[in-house]
Amino acid sequence: MNDIEVRGLRKRFGAVTAVDGLSFTVPPGQVTGFVGPNGAGKSTTMRIVLGLDAADEGTALIGGRPYRALRAPLCEVGALLDVAAVHPSRRGRDHLLWMAHSHRLPARRVDEVLEQVGLSQAARRRAGGYSLGMRQRLGIAAALLGDPPVLLFDEPVNGLDPEGIRWIRGFLKRLAAEGRAVLVSSHLMSELEDTADHLIVIGRGRVIADTGVAELLAAASGDRVEVRTSDRTRAMTVLADAGATVAATGRDTLTVSKLAAERVTALLGGAGVAFSGVAAHRATLEEAYMELTRDAVEFAAESAGEGEQ
Numbered sequence: 001m002n003d004i005e006v007r008g009l010r011k012r013f014g015a016v017t018a019v020d021g022l023s024f025t026v027p028p029g030q031v032t033g034f035v036g037p038n039g040a041g042k043s044t045t046m047r048i049v050l051g052l053d054a055a056d057e058g059t060a061l062i063g064g065r066p067y068r069a070l071r072a073p074l075c076e077v078g079a080l081l082d083v084a085a086v087h088p089s090r091r092g093r094d095h096l097l098w099m100a101h102s103h104r105l106p107a108r109r110v111d112e113v114l115e116q117v118g119l120s121q122a123a124r125r126r127a128g129g130y131s132l133g134m135r136q137r138l139g140i141a142a143a144l145l146g147d148p149p150v151l152l153f154d155e156p157v158n159g160l161d162p163e164g165i166r167w168i169r170g171f172l173k174r175l176a177a178e179g180r181a182v183l184v185s186s187h188l189m190s191e192l193e194d195t196a197d198h199l200i201v202i203g204r205g206r207v208i209a210d211t212g213v214a215e216l217l218a219a220a221s222g223d224r225v226e227v228r229t230s231d232r233t234r235a236m237t238v239l240a241d242a243g244a245t246v247a248a249t250g251r252d253t254l255t256v257s258k259l260a261a262e263r264v265t266a267l268l269g270g271a272g273v274a275f276s277g278v279a280a281h282r283a284t285l286e287e288a289y290m291e292l293t294r295d296a297v298e299f300a301a302e303s304a305g306e307g308e309q
């Protein structure tokens with residue numbers, strides 16, 4: 001099976017627990033977003049999957065085998081961890097030719113991936129003159145060289161302009177549509193909103209949520225109801241008396257939990273409170289994410305504070 005399987009992964013760096021018992025699966029045929037605040041452990045996890053760091057405990061398997069057991073790694077997994085570190089005097093195409101040669105891949109394959117990432121023209125220029133977007137494309141071309149069924153991208157849109165971001169998003173989706181397992185990390189949920197089918201949200205080295213994007217939104221939206229009323233104070237009293245938790249979210253808007261929309265309408269109508277709208281609250285993905293990771297972020301802020309003393 002062409003997937004990534006992480007089970008009970010743990011990694012400490014001195015006093016810091018970077019990865020604290022992570023388990024998740026990245027299946028083929030979809031883009032899996034790997035999201036968490038800075039320092040949550042995303043890069044460390046990806047480095048362990050790719051055999052660049054050793055886990056203290058647990059396993060990370062690619063197609064059922066650890067990275068070190070892969071016979072032709074380039075053909076089984078591709079990764080973009082940092083923008084391509086290529087010597088500035090080296091031409092993009094030569095960099096890829098050298099990699100292809102190490103795996104006995106034909107030069108034809110180099111030209112294919114250059115075409116795929118839209119770098120054919122620039123490939124004969126020296127990498128020193130490449131923009132960030134071009135270096136990113138070169139890194140992606142390198143990841144694709146062996147036509148691997150499993151791909152990992154660590155914060156691939158960092159620093160790119162809107163055109164570059166749009167290109168990468170579309171590209172990741174196409175790779176998944178071809179049946180590959182694609183894991184892409186970001187510390188911003190909004191970056192993955194239009195790209196990921198599934199999300200693994202982590203904080204403090206642990207999985208906080210492993211969920212479809214649609215399910216996450218539904219859960220975050222909860223049973224909250226938004227009410228628009230010119231008589232906010234009375235509305236709050238009436239709803240709170242009926243057992244709801246009510247928060248004023250604007251000059252004439254309230255967010256109500258623990259009561260269904262129909263019940264809110266009936267209560268306000270019965271008490272003669274004027275209102276112009278009652279609607280189920282729909283969370284944005286960013287809101288859902290903030291809610292999920294709030295504790296992890298607070299913890300990070302506290303630890304940073306302790307470190308400064």
Ligand SMILES: Nc1ncnc2c1ncn2[C@@H]1O[C@H](COP(=O)(O)OP(=O)(O)OP(=O)(O)O)[C@@H](O)[C@H]1O
Pocket residue numbers: 013016017018036037038039040041042043044045186187
């Ligand atoms: N080589 C290392 N030595 C010491 N500490 C490390 C090392 N690598 C990572 N860490 C620590 O492990 C924790 C997790 O870091 P990691 O880079 O995996 O997080 P991340 O989720 O990728 O964050 P970001 O979004 O900032 O890239 C952090 O507290 C980090 O400081």
